[in-house]
Amino acid sequence: MSQMNKKNLELFAAKDPGQPPKGASPHSREDLRTLLVGILETIVRLPWLGTNAGGIFLNSPERRELELVAQINFPPIITGTCARVPHGSCLCGRVAESRRLMHVNCIDEDHDIHYEGMADHGHYVVPIKEEDELVGVLTLYVDHGHSYDESEARALSDFAATISLIIQAYRQRLDKELADLILQNSDHGVVITDDRLTIQWVNRAFEQTTGYSLEEVRGKTPAILKSGRHPKSFYAAMWASIRSRGHWQGEVWNRRKNGEIYPEMLNIIALNDGEGKVVRYAAMFIDLSDVHKAKEKIRRLAYYDKLTGLPNTELFRETLDQMLGEAMIADQGIVVLVLDLDHFHEINENLGRRVGDATLREVAERIRKIGNYEIAARIGADEFILAAIFPRDAVASAVTRMRAVAYELRRSLSTPFRFELQELSLDCTMGMAVADLSSDTPDTLMQRTMIAVRHARQQQAGTIQLYDEEIGREAELTHHIITRLPRVTESEELYLLYQPKVDREGFLQGAEVLVRWNDRDHGDIPPDRFIPHAEEHGAIIDIGRWVFTTALSRLLMWRDLLPGEGGGPFLAINLSPIQLMVPQMAARFVELCEQFGVPPSQVEIELTETGIMRRSENIGPNLRTLSEAGFHLAIDDFGTGHSSLSRLHQFPLTTLKIDRSFVSNMCLGVSHVAIVQSIIDMAHTLGCKVVAEGIEEMRQYERLKSMGCDLFQGYLFDRPLSEEEFRDRLQHRQGIYPSLTRA
Numbered sequence: 001m002s003q004m005n006k007k008n009l010e011l012f013a014a015k016d017p018g019q020p021p022k023g024a025s026p027h028s029r030e031d032l033r034t035l036l037v038g039i040l041e042t043i044v045r046l047p048w049l050g051t052n053a054g055g056i057f058l059n060s061p062e063r064r065e066l067e068l069v070a071q072i073n074f075p076p077i078i079t080g081t082c083a084r085v086p087h088g089s090c091l092c093g094r095v096a097e098s099r100r101l102m103h104v105n106c107i108d109e110d111h112d113i114h115y116e117g118m119a120d121h122g123h124y125v126v127p128i129k130e131e132d133e134l135v136g137v138l139t140l141y142v143d144h145g146h147s148y149d150e151s152e153a154r155a156l157s158d159f160a161a162t163i164s165l166i167i168q169a170y171r172q173r174l175d176k177e178l179a180d181l182i183l184q185n186s187d188h189g190v191v192i193t194d195d196r197l198t199i200q201w202v203n204r205a206f207e208q209t210t211g212y213s214l215e216e217v218r219g220k221t222p223a224i225l226k227s228g229r230h231p232k233s234f235y236a237a238m239w240a241s242i243r244s245r246g247h248w249q250g251e252v253w254n255r256r257k258n259g260e261i262y263p264e265m266l267n268i269i270a271l272n273d274g275e276g277k278v279v280r281y282a283a284m285f286i287d288l289s290d291v292h293k294a295k296e297k298i299r300r301l302a303y304y305d306k307l308t309g310l311p312n313t314e315l316f317r318e319t320l321d322q323m324l325g326e327a328m329i330a331d332q333g334i335v336v337l338v339l340d341l342d343h344f345h346e347i348n349e350n351l352g353r354r355v356g357d358a359t360l361r362e363v364a365e366r367i368r369k370i371g372n373y374e375i376a377a378r379i380g381a382d383e384f385i386l387a388a389i390f391p392r393d394a395v396a397s398a399v400t401r402m403r404a405v406a407y408e409l410r411r412s413l414s415t416p417f418r419f420e421l422q423e424l425s426l427d428c429t430m431g432m433a434v435a436d437l438s439s440d441t442p443d444t445l446m447q448r449t450m451i452a453v454r455h456a457r458q459q460q461a462g463t464i465q466l467y468d469e470e471i472g473r474e475a476e477l478t479h480h481i482i483t484r485l486p487r488v489t490e491s492e493e494l495y496l497l498y499q500p501k502v503d504r505e506g507f508l509q510g511a512e513v514l515v516r517w518n519d520r521d522h523g524d525i526p527p528d529r530f531i532p533h534a535e536e537h538g539a540i541i542d543i544g545r546w547v548f549t550t551a552l553s554r555l556l557m558w559r560d561l562l563p564g565e566g567g568g569p570f571l572a573i574n575l576s577p578i579q580l581m582v583p584q585m586a587a588r589f590v591e592l593c594e595q596f597g598v599p600p601s602q603v604e605i606e607l608t609e610t611g612i613m614r615r616s617e618n619i620g621p622n623l624r625t626l627s628e629a630g631f632h633l634a635i636d637d638f639g640t641g642h643s644s645l646s647r648l649h650q651f652p653l654t655t656l657k658i659d660r661s662f663v664s665n666m667c668l669g670v671s672h673v674a675i676v677q678s679i680i681d682m683a684h685t686l687g688c689k690v691v692a693e694g695i696e697e698m699r700q701y702e703r704l705k706s707m708g709c710d711l712f713q714g715y716l717f718d719r720p721l722s723e724e725e726f727r728d729r730l731q732h733r734q735g736i737y738p739s740l741t742r743a
Helices: 006-014 031-046 074-080 090-098 150-173 204-210 232-245 291-305 313-330 343-350 355-371 395-414 442-459 467-489 527-537 540-556 583-594 609-614 616-629 660-668 670-685 698-706 723-731 738-742
Strands: 053-060 065-072 084-086 100-106 122-130 133-142 189-194 199-202 249-257 260-272 278-287 332-342 375-380 385-393 417-419 422-424 428-436 465-468 495-503 509-517 523-525 573-574 603-610 632-638 655-658 688-693
Touching: 031 053, 031 065, 053 090, 065 090, 065 133, 065 442, 074 100, 084 090, 090 100, 090 122, 122 150, 122 527, 133 150, 150 291, 189 204, 189 509, 232 249, 232 260, 260 291, 291 313, 313 332, 313 375, 313 385, 313 442, 332 395, 332 442, 343 355, 355 375, 355 385, 355 395, 355 417, 355 422, 385 395, 395 428, 395 465, 428 442, 442 465, 467 509, 467 527, 467 540, 495 540, 495 723, 509 527, 509 540, 509 723, 527 540, 527 603, 540 573, 540 583, 540 603, 583 616, 603 609, 609 632, 616 632, 655 660, 655 670, 660 670, 670 688
Parallel strands: 428 465, 509 573, 573 603, 603 632, 632 655, 655 688
Antiparallel strands: 053 065, 053 133, 065 084, 100 122, 122 133, 189 199, 189 278, 249 260, 260 278, 332 385, 332 428, 375 385, 417 422, 495 509, 509 523
């Protein structure tokens, strides 16, 4: 608070303490600005908002303009230009007029202020209101393209309501004249003592705030209010300031008559007589309980999950950062556990969001009851995280202890609970990681724990996985694959191999095209490592187009070595169902054949049985287009999926490929042989040729020939061949395949 001017001090010193003086200077707005800047710093740390700059304007209804009173990270040109904003001008002025929240995701025509070098960005602009009165405007910068989110808007409106309470409190309590503060009807507590700190007078606000009446405190000292929270050095510094400067201001924790401890903003002034001698002290204070409650509300909005009441990611990260620092000093270790609920999305989808929310609250409550950890938080829609400290020389026992916590959590979650008419029980998959105090940050430790839980889910849901170096290498390779995939077709690292197909007489009749990736950093990456990621992230479209185009170019190069059009398909190309879900993709393949001058009849398209069954409705039109153009269509790995004859009959198939597992199992007994025979007979009944995969022994080849199989491929004939090796085989295709003559 500002100190009283000299005239007021003289009046105060001369008056009887029962008659408070009038006319004090107004309170500085610096305290208000500091508090509002603190609130802005809290808001911009919200992990979901993506903002690093914002400002708060106060409204001047008389002048119909906004005044910038607090900001963080505003460019200097904006700080100057936007110091005062008329109603109706730019985004903030328009919100002042409409008194409605505004969201923009870029610099549009409503953004009046532009300057050289200004980066594109968006805004949330939120009115700060007290009932129907406009108090001010909160504006936040957000990333360009940031989409409007109703939950974000509600949270920011809650922040605005809290800011309004704080501004109103300051306007009502801090911006009054000091003379008003010492009036009997002031909302601010006032104490007047003599030069020896004996209380002479207090006002009604003092009585209401502290619970003590004037009669109870008259003749005593203000020490009656001491809370015990401040050390002696605090009071020594206070009185040193009063003696040297004549006043002191700060926040103090005092105790009411009922024993309750409360915060107050206290200003103490030494009142001198005409000769400069201290004759009295005046203390003025305001109860900050409401302000602290508002700050606590903001803190809970910023650091706690609204649904479960658990700490959120930001608070967990900050706490974990403190734990890592303390563990290094105290020679302790830290283990972190992530819990990922299994099939939680099915509860939301099938039973509704209310049941899902009730489930999450129940999970949080059961986590609280388990205990045996330092902090637990909710960090995702269905993810929770815990951290515990242990002696550094007891890593094994710490992991065992956390496993015990994990098993207890699983047991607890499996116990059914009822919500309305639903009885629910849950399972979860968990990952753990032990902190490396020499290198881990909160983010890296949390990341390693998330890698462990993802690995556990890939292996088997409902398990617990401890992070180790091998899992880390796998995750690093996965990240590398995902990062490189979008441009892998431009890297010249993809290449094709050719798995020969042999007919019943032993002659070469074609090959299956196999794509391989020789990465510059990791060498050969198996297809089963990169193809699923390519399908998930959309890179399979470009990879598939590259494979198809490259295969056609080879057919064109080898056309003098190939049989005529009546010889059947020569190259079989694997396609992902994802490719065939793209409209007009089949038409594009037909166009490519025309460009290369390759008849579609020389190409066979292979699709896995599972893939074609899962997406049958989506890929049907493209399959018919390919068939009508002359392409042959094959089901790969037949027998491993869950297709039915009635559904298979819907597709224009020409070939069924028997999965290698059926071929290798024929040696186990007649029942396995009967399965293969039934597949061959069924395929022929449907008018399809049969290809057997995984032929490694001559007896398998001979047995399958006797059963009526048409084509064969496997290591008995050749491993997958390079382009040069396969060309050499083509040049001698008129004879029996070399490996059969050796056998």
